[in-house]
Amino acid sequence: MNFKEKNDLSPLQIDPDRMKAIFDGINAFGRNETTGGFNRTGFSNADWEARRWLAGLMEREGLGVSWDAAGNLFGRLGKADAPCIMAGSHTDTVPEGGAFDGALGVAVALEAALSIRDAGLTLTHPIEVVNTVEEEGRFGGMLGSQAISGQVDPDWFESACDSDGWQLWDAMRARGLDPARIGSAARQPGSVKAFLELHVEQGPVLERAGIAVGIADCVSGVTNLQITLTGSANHSGTTPMAFRADAFAGLAQAAAAIPELIAASGTDQSRMTIGKVELQPNFPHTIPGSAEFSVIIRDTDASVMKALEAGFLSILQDTARRHGLRLAVAETSRLAPVALDAGIAALLAEEAGRQGMALTMPSGAGHDAQTMQALCPSGLIFVASRGGVSHAPEEWTDWNAACAGASVMLATLVRLASATS
Ligand SMILES: [Zn+2]
Known part of the structure; x- marks a missing residue:
């Protein structure tokens, strides 16, 4: 014009x-x-x-x-x-x-x-x-x-x-x-x-x-993932720490790794958020058998978003292995x-x-x-x-x-x- x-x-x-x-x-x-x-x-x-x-x-x-x-x-x-x-x-x-x-x-x-x-x-x-x-x-x-x-x-x-x-x-x-x-x-x-x-x-x-x-x-684009980590729900008093498959422990470890992931693969526009979490059975005396949670990845660069997604999936795989959990990942939506x-x-x-x-x-x-x-x-x-x-x-x-x-x-x-x- x-x-x-x-x-x-x-x-x-x-x-x-x-x-x-x-x-x-x-x-x-x-x-x-x-x-x-x-x-x-x-x-x-x-x-x-x-x-x-x-x-x-x-x-x-x-x-x-x-x-x-x-x-x-x-x-x-x-x-x-x-x-x-x-x-x-x-x-x-x-x-x-x-x-x-x-x-x-x-x-x-x-x-x-x-x-x-x-x-x-x-x-x-x-x-x-x-x-x-x-x-x-x-x-x-x-x-x-x-x-x-x-x-x-x-x-x-x-x-x-x-x-x-x-x-x-x-x-x-x-x-x-x-x-x-x-x-x-x-x-x-x-x-x-x-x-x-x-x-x-x-x-x-x-x-x-x-x-x-x-x-x-x-x-920014938005990638919306839904993650499920499945372990085994068990008695919180009788199950020794070494024998647990604690889905929340897996979630916590993956979540704690996000700042480092962004430092390594992101930009100052990168945002990663775990905003919604559902634990099962969600009871104080029971080891969480499953953790289902949302992960939202945002950045202004599509290749950075891809790198963050790949990096987080690799963290999740590592976490699942360490804690004896099954991992399922579903993409809910994606906006470039x-x-x-x-x-x-x-x-x-x-x-x-x-x-x-x-x-x-x-x-x-x-x-x-x-x-x-x-x-x-x-x-x-x-x-x-x-x-x-x-x-x-x-x-x-x-x-x-x-x-x-x-x-x-x-x-x-x-x-x-x-x-x-
Ligand atoms: Zn508005």
Whole structure:
């Protein structure tokens, strides 16, 4: 794309109060008054009420409002049929999530569009604000952006259900959507010129660097393994230490080897997590007969992820041999690392740099922007998270940081939408 220079454009500013009103409006739904957490899981009542409220607001503001077959909500500024610049995020949350994850990105995108409208700018490309559906993975995917970018896996889609056994199809039908029409949500290549998302960092890097805004240039891949070590459950008092096949001892030894493995084969972007463990029979007086656990491997480099996986499997084999355990390994899911568009990252960094903030960094968490990159050049703006906390009621981003990020979003949106090609 052929970007206009910043100097060609009239001065534009976001309205922090209007942005806060949009943000608070979304967060009026699904708040647990006791804990302060937000419960707008994808397709839940609170999720849908928030999205309908947002649709009403966008309508009142004069945007062209539409929903697609997946349940994504759009508000368009400009011509209905021309290729657009899309910007937005999600408003669903994890159970007991925070106020900022997703909702801030939607409020920022809408505020940026309204600022552009108020300034009366004539742009080459329409701007489409998107509120993606079911980003947090209640049903195991990133449904909204996968649908827009034509990447819904049919096998997953037809059988997806949440942890309570609710079918995705039933959840969609309950909102008046026809799952059989999911394919119609896919945008044609070329119809979206670029996608921008602002999101809270959800980590401590920006705060520790004392910088409000960062630009993500890539998103880590995720390998999800399910490991089972099987030994023999036996009496904890009568079985001498040398005669045990203790599944937990094996798990503990493998887990303790992770830091060394990362030091040897990983990078500073490597993350390995054993987050869920089930011991059997899980009784204080019985040697654990089996340990079933998840291992999540993340890095921004696919070859590093492979090396870590191979290294960990070799550690597990060694551990199993030493403790007399049987080893079973299953791959639950695998997502490759994604490089976001370098041109857009450079543009975002330039705009952030004008405000004295420029930190380019990888994203350790998954976002709509990485999915959208398959459809169009995509960019991701981060704003600092207090204490790096996310997916919790304590999640917090200073409003000045949010506004600084919104200014970067606005300036970049204008440049993209003013591009002559
Ligand atoms: Zn999010």
